[in-house]
Amino acid sequence: MTDPSSIGHAGGADSGLxxxxxxxxxxxxxxxxxxxxxxxxVDVAVHDLSPTTAQRVEATLHAAKVAWERLGLREMAALGEVTCAGGVRDALGDAILVHECVPERLEVKQSVYAEVETAAAPDAVIASSTSGIRPSELQADMRHPERLVVAHPFNPVYLLPLVEVVAGSDTSEHAVQRAMGWLTAAGMSPLRVRSEIDGFVADRLMEALWREALWLVHDGVATVAEIDDAMRLGFGLRWAQMGVFGTYATAGGEGGFRHFIEHFGPTLNQPWTKLTDVPELTPEFIATLIAQSDEQSRDQSIEELCAARDRNLVDLLLALEANDWGAGRSLAVLRERFAGRQSDQS
Incomplete structure (x- = not known):
């Protein structure tokens, strides 16, 4: 997985990485x-018990390289070496940032931390990619809980800049700041979650929409494809570059958000949604969801769908960068950082 032309790796204190x-x-x-x-x-060592780990990492790295080539970033930094290790201790080495990305089961994650703490560098930060478990729960049995933070990204991590950073009750501010500094240097846009809450910020928003989408399919109001069309052909395009509140501010016309909330706010009292309930995921309902999802995919493989997703995201990111807007600003910062690094090396 190592690019034979990769020399002069950029990781280290001088780069912020x-x-x-x-x-x-x-x-x-x-x-x-x-x-x-x-x-x-940055050099990366990966450990996973799956026998297909090397193939999965290789395929993902290839997809990421294709995407970054289209972004015009691929040739701006030497490729770090990616290796697969047979055990956690071998993977750790002298790494100062450890991403825990195991399944969403508390006992599994805590067993990983126990193993990591026996071999990790004393100053290593452990960053969990959990999508909703509170860091205070994660660090409860750790010998050095001050080093654990949540760094929850969004798929695909190599394109989407958002990463939610959450501290637990025993997390040190030093660990938080180190993690946020590294993530920023890698072109991410860390969102510091102000307080611990299950699901953090983004997943709670997605969960609310997901629940309502399930009800619409369950009640026969709309199909999977129709719901996705309502999002991707309508408000999803606005959300991608303005978010919810920014979008509603423009919907208020000259009166802005004040006019919007005065005009549409009362509708929140109407029973339009079922956010506090969820349809029972019976075998029959699950079969319906799967059948409609497969029909929407039109026989495309997951690999083909992911490639299409990446192409669309790259073009959207480039458009946003050209307009100095939204996620495009994260891309511009990364491009400037790479350009500055090349100037320093020349």
């Missing part, structure tokens, strides 16, 4: 974290 990163758990998120860091020039 960690010198070496360890990833434990190489599923969709873990493999993409490895790709993001490698593309920034």
């Amino acid at each position: 960690p010198a070496r990163v360890c990833v434990v758990g190489a599923g969709v998120i873990g493999a993409a974290w490895a790709a993001r860091w490698a593309l920034c020039g």
Whole structure:
């Protein structure tokens, strides 16, 4: 997985990047974290018990390289070395940032921390990619809980800049700031979650929409494809570059958000949604969801769908960068950082 032309890796104190990163758990998120860091020039060691780990990481790195080539970033930084290790201790080495990306089961994550703490560098920060477990729960049995933070990214990690950073009750501010500094240097846009809450910020928003979408399919109001069309052909395009509140501010016309909330706010009292309930996921309902999802995919493989997703995201990011807007600003910052690094090396 090493690019033979990769020399002069960019990781280290001078670049703001960690010198070496360890990833434990190489599923969709873990493999993409490895790709993001490698593309920034950082050496990464990955550990996962799956026999297909190397193939999964290789495929993800390839997809990420294709995307960054289209963004015009691929040649701006030497590719870090990505290796697969047979055990956690071997993967850790002298890594100062450890991404925990194992399944969302508290006992599994805590067992990883116990193993990591026996071999990790004393100053290593452990960053969990959990999508909703509170960090105080994660760090409850740790010997050095001050080093654990949540760094929850969004798929694909090598393209989407948002990462939610959450501290637990025993997390040190030093660990939080180190993690946020590294993530920023890697082109991410860390969102510091102000207080611990299950699901953090973004997943709670997605969960609310997801519940209502399930009800619409369950009640026969709309199909999976129709719901996705309502999002991707309508408000999803606005949300992608303005978010919810920014969108509603423009919907208020000259009166802005004040006019919007005065005009549409009362509708919140109407029983339009079922946010506090969820339809029972019976075998029959699950079969309906799967059938409609498969029909929408039109026989495209997951690999083909992911490639289309990446192409669309790249073009959207480039458009937003050209307009100095939204996620495009994160891309511009990364491009400027790479350009500055090349100037320093010349």
